[in-house]
Amino acid sequence: MKIYSTENNRQQKVSIIVPVYNGEKYISRCINSISNQDYDNLQIIVVDDGSTDNTLAVLQKIHDDRIQIFSISNGGVSSARNFGLSKATGDYVMFADADDWLNPNVIGALVSAEQSYGYDMILGNYSRNTEFSKITDRISFKELTKDEAYRQIINPYGFYGSVWAKVFKMDIIKSNNLLFDKNISVGEDLLFVYQYLNLIKTVGYSDAELYNYCINNHSxxxxxxxxxxxxxxxxxxxxxxxxxxxxxxxxxxxxxxxxxxxxxxxxxxxxxxxxxxxxxxxxxxxxxxxxxxxxxxxxxxxxxxxxxxxxxxxxxxxxxxxxx
Structure with a gap:
């Protein structure tokens, strides 16, 4: 098991793409959880997917020069994420859903692990808590075989095929023209992760709860x-x-x-x-x-x-x- 400190290797840029549709009630929590990370070199791309509420007004009240806000016609989450990818300039890319949030101090640890061992992808764990979870500045990682990684994302008991709580390399996405399928509105993230996994060699995994998923309790x-x-x-x-x-x-x-x-x-x-x-x-x-x-x-x-x-x-x- 490898341990990484968030104090190492801060030079690489991380682009974080956040699509949002009518998220006035929760978007600030998501964006603040990203802005308040202990890792500074961020490009925070917020794609407003044709919201009809006060989402844009809420976003404009958040003061952080690293945030780029784009407003597009409503086309669904795949279109919004693809638009975000077209604007991303980072070495790495992460995704977050507007009603979720990141735990503190995780991006630095993820980048450190990427740089130290050259992982092409990192899979992280998540929680379904309703409050911020405490994450220390030392997070453990292990390397997965490709077979283990496939079994991790093809998982009936969790959301490991989702794009959040993961780190991707931008050059792999760009060089293979990997995009979300705009014709699929449910499971598009699993397909993206699976296709990305087909292109890479090394995968890191952390069972630390890096991300908070806001679950809808209605069946x-x-x-x-x-x-x-x-x-x-x-x-x-x-x-x-x-x-x-x-x-x-x-x-x-x-x-x-x-x-x-x-x-x-x-x-x-x-x-x-x-x-x-x-x-x-x-x-x-x-x-x-x-x-x-x-x-x-x-x-x-x-x-x-x-x-x-x-x-x-x-x-x-x-x-x-x-x-x-």
Whole structure:
């Protein structure tokens, strides 16, 4: 295990991209958590994605010469992040969501680890706390194999495929013209991280809680309506893109990927039957059939989780009513 102090190697610039849409209630908390880091060489890019509230007015009250505020027409988070990348001039790039915030003193430690061992990427942990967490100025890191890194981001029990709590090298992004897929509105960050991971050699990991994720406690099952189904189905597109990768079946994480995909499929099949989307439910059922045996045999999910998927697959109306 390697330990790094935030006092080392401060010369490299870090660009932090923050897309925001109607974030007047929380954007200042996010930006202040970045501005108040003990690492000075920052480019803070805030992309207002067509907000209709007072987000811009709130941002203009924050005084920090390192902040660059851009206002664009509403195009979704992928477009906003891509715009931010087009303006980024840092050696490294990080992302933050407007309703989240960084813990103190983490950027210096991340840059130090990048420079000391030449990691092409660093994965960090996160918390779901509602208050600022205390992070010391010494954070431990370890090197992951590529296989371990893939398994870390393809994870059913966390948000490790998200772009936040990670550090990317800008030259790798730029030289490969890596962008977020504007046609995918759910899971676009997992696809970006996976594609970036395909391009690199070394990955560092810290289990320290570097980032605070503001979670919505309302279940999708309780808030989903028919109009949202097609948009949320984008997550299936992401898994399908990855499943089409060359030699994917030879990868150690293949069965895990399939298991997560099938669990998602059973969820959406349950919703499609409930909303009487017959064509969609038929398509989803065909996809479930293709991978069902792998899902049952794999140990990614508990017996309880598998039984829930079984109910959604074979008794979707009952399963929906039990959950709803």
């Amino acid at each position: 999708v099952l309780h808030t989903l309506d028919e109009q949202k189904i097609d948009q949320r189905l984008d997550i299936l597109k992401v898994y399908e893109i990855i499943l089409k990768q060359k030699n994917i079946k030879k990868q150690s994480y293949y069965n895990r990927l399939v298991a997560i995909y099938v669990r998602e499929l059973t969820d959406w099949y349950c919703y499609a039957v409930h909303f009487k989307r017959n064509e969609l439910s038929s398509l989803l059922k065909t996809k479930i059939n293709k991978y069902w045996y792998t899902f049952i045999q794999d140990n990614t999910f508990t017996v309880k989780n598998k039984f829930a998927a079984f109910l959604k697959y074979h008794f979707p109306i009952l399963a929906y009513n039990l959950k709803g």
